[in-house]
Amino acid sequence: MSALDSFIAGLPKAELHVHHVGSASPRIVAELAARHPDSPVPADPEALADFFTFRDFAHFVEVYLSVVDLVRDAEDVRLLTYEIARDMARQQIRYAELTVTPYSSTRRGIPDAAFVEAIEDARKAAESELGVVLRWCFDIPGEAGLAAAEETARIACELKPEGLVSFGLGGPEIGVPRPQFKPYFDRAIAAGLHSVPHAGETTGPQTIWDALTELRAERIGHGTSAPQDPKLLAHLAEHRIPLEVCPTSNLATRAVADIERHPVREMVAAGVLVTINSDDPPMFGTDLNTEYGVAARLLGLDEHGLAGLAKNAVEASFMDAAGKARLNAEIDAYTAAWRRP
Numbered sequence: 001m002s003a004l005d006s007f008i009a010g011l012p013k014a015e016l017h018v019h020h021v022g023s024a025s026p027r028i029v030a031e032l033a034a035r036h037p038d039s040p041v042p043a044d045p046e047a048l049a050d051f052f053t054f055r056d057f058a059h060f061v062e063v064y065l066s067v068v069d070l071v072r073d074a075e076d077v078r079l080l081t082y083e084i085a086r087d088m089a090r091q092q093i094r095y096a097e098l099t100v101t102p103y104s105s106t107r108r109g110i111p112d113a114a115f116v117e118a119i120e121d122a123r124k125a126a127e128s129e130l131g132v133v134l135r136w137c138f139d140i141p142g143e144a145g146l147a148a149a150e151e152t153a154r155i156a157c158e159l160k161p162e163g164l165v166s167f168g169l170g171g172p173e174i175g176v177p178r179p180q181f182k183p184y185f186d187r188a189i190a191a192g193l194h195s196v197p198h199a200g201e202t203t204g205p206q207t208i209w210d211a212l213t214e215l216r217a218e219r220i221g222h223g224t225s226a227p228q229d230p231k232l233l234a235h236l237a238e239h240r241i242p243l244e245v246c247p248t249s250n251l252a253t254r255a256v257a258d259i260e261r262h263p264v265r266e267m268v269a270a271g272v273l274v275t276i277n278s279d280d281p282p283m284f285g286t287d288l289n290t291e292y293g294v295a296a297r298l299l300g301l302d303e304h305g306l307a308g309l310a311k312n313a314v315e316a317s318f319m320d321a322a323g324k325a326r327l328n329a330e331i332d333a334y335t336a337a338w339r340r341p
Helices: 003-010 026-035 047-051 057-068 074-090 102-106 112-130 142-159 178-190 205-213 230-238 247-252 264-269 288-299 303-316 321-337
Strands: 013-019 093-100 133-141 164-170 220-222 243-245 274-276
Touching: 003 288, 003 303, 013 288, 013 303, 026 047, 026 074, 074 093, 074 112, 093 164, 093 321, 102 112, 102 133, 102 142, 112 133, 112 142, 133 142, 142 164, 142 178, 164 178, 178 205, 205 220, 205 230, 243 264, 247 288, 264 274, 264 288, 274 288, 274 303, 288 303, 303 321
Parallel strands: 013 093, 093 133, 133 164, 220 243, 243 274
Antiparallel strands: none
């Protein structure tokens, strides 16, 4: 392990773009697959590597949904959630906003109240036992249409668990225009939730503009195509609207063809607030520490630059002021005490 990798491994971090089911480790996926043998998902952790090799974004969604199908009852939900936090703790992730898709579970028969109780129980246990603070972004699976949007908004606004901070939109972008979801985002925002849709991952800058103007986005999930529009980049920089950048994910889903030409450099050069995230880490053979290493190489960052990247995530998070101050102080103290091996 290089000195920079060692620094990253111990660096206190926050993560803002990471999916609930997409964070299931091979061990947990295999355990769930063994419990549900009618699934096409392999019960052998080693076989999962081949299963998680994606031809394109559409194939990724297909594989992702087959893993979603393994989460069939409230105990599956709780187990998955707590184990995700355990993996985060190993990476020194202190705070994470986990993107959760309630519709994927409720339409499979898990009662909405039981689903919410399961994630909340896991959240409280993770904070007290592991020191990981979890918050939720309830997101609409865009490919499931307006019925899914209605259900997601209803659960978010009526049940509104204590850990819920934001409302999102995921899934394929092609053929799923952002403006149709405006009424649901309006309801969520009126209920006090922040707007954090995915946009511009596999489509052009107009999708990002739509997210900003129609969905009142406060952060953009991915935003990979933003550098194609200099006016958009300037707008994001001026208004301090963060981008949740997920480099390895973008390569795995073919949103970018070559990691060396990832547009994160142009984003940073334009003054955009960039955060680095893992998206669906085990599915992409990565984790947040690995993504920080990728970012360090692409952006030419040293330890102080990486600490600044970690503080970007704190700034862009929906933590309260005291939480932000505590985590920033921890990042500063760690960096000041660091000595290269």
